[in-house]
Amino acid sequence: MMCPYIPTPPTTKRNRRPEPGLKQRLYGRIYQYYLLTRLNRPIGIYLLLWPTLVALWIAARGLPDWDVLAVFVLGVILIRSAGCVINDFADRDIDPHVKRTKDRPVASGKVSPHEALVLFSALSLMAFSLVLFMNDLTIYFSFGGVLLVAVYPFMKRYTYLPQVFLGAAFAWAVPMAFAAQTNTVPDFAWILFISTVLWATAYDTMYAMVDREDDLKIGVKSTAILFGDLDRIIIALIQFIIFVAMVMLGKRLEMGVYYYLGLVIAAGLAGYQQYLIRDRDRDKCLKAFLNNHWFGLAIFTGVVLNYL
Secondary structure (H helix, E strand, C coil), rough: CCCCCCCCCCCCCCCCCCCCCHHHHHHHHHHHHHCCCCCCHHHHHHHHHHHHHHHHHHHCCCCCHHHHHHHHHHHHHHHHHHHHHHHHHCCCCCCCCCCCCCCCCCCCCCCCHHHHHHHHHHHHHHHHHHHHCCHHHHHHHHHHHHHHHHHHHHHHHHCCCCHHHHHHHHHHHHHHHHHHHCCCCCCCCCHHHHHHHHHHHHHHHHHHCHHHHHHHHHCCCHHHHHHHHHHHHHHHHHHHHHHHHHHHHHCCCCCCCHHHHHHHHHHHHHHHHHHCCCCHHHHHHHHHEEEEEHHHHHHHHHHHHHHH
């Protein structure tokens, strides 16, 4: 039996779907910017924050000045957010081809490249305005930090070491912290700087292992591709060098038992990360990357307890 024909009712004011109002559109844009800055995934903030706080505590030999602490905590949030925005702008033609990143706001077309550049500029200016409350030496160092943040996202096109550039961008907060707190950058601060570069190289290689298959298809470079089958061994070697450097720093500063206890806990977490990446499973490599939040927290906690 044939179904009777039911005509489609004409579109009227009563059955027409209402257009979203200005308030709804504004909330929609803010939400997309929230996703673009990755504030919904604060792991990057933690990974930048822990070495910054370690540098501040060592520079002050305890609790740093409150104004310096506030500027650097807010600066970490702003700079990391700006870094995410410029990274997605740089990767706007790459992210759609990678499973993990294809739904990001710029890649999916929900935020235009022009909007991303405007947002990056606004966040960078806000971060720089905070630095203006610090001394001249800190201001001079800040220019190098902004340059590293802006350049890093493009390195995966030209070198297999973009993770090292990320490490330098993250570690630049270390000399800035010493400059802000003491108006000088002592030689031992560079031990912490190098350790932070190596740490970021290690954990971002774990992160790159998640995307290795996609990156190989589209021609993106990374340390995960460069290291190949030696990735786990090289990551372990980097982690070992980090601990040697941190022990050297501890001896130089005459740190106590709590500092070394923090290093022991961090070493245990590094071992756990090696266990997670043993089969190079994507989900477990991502889990190992995320575990570095606790690695950084362990070292920072040891430093804080040492000065208490």
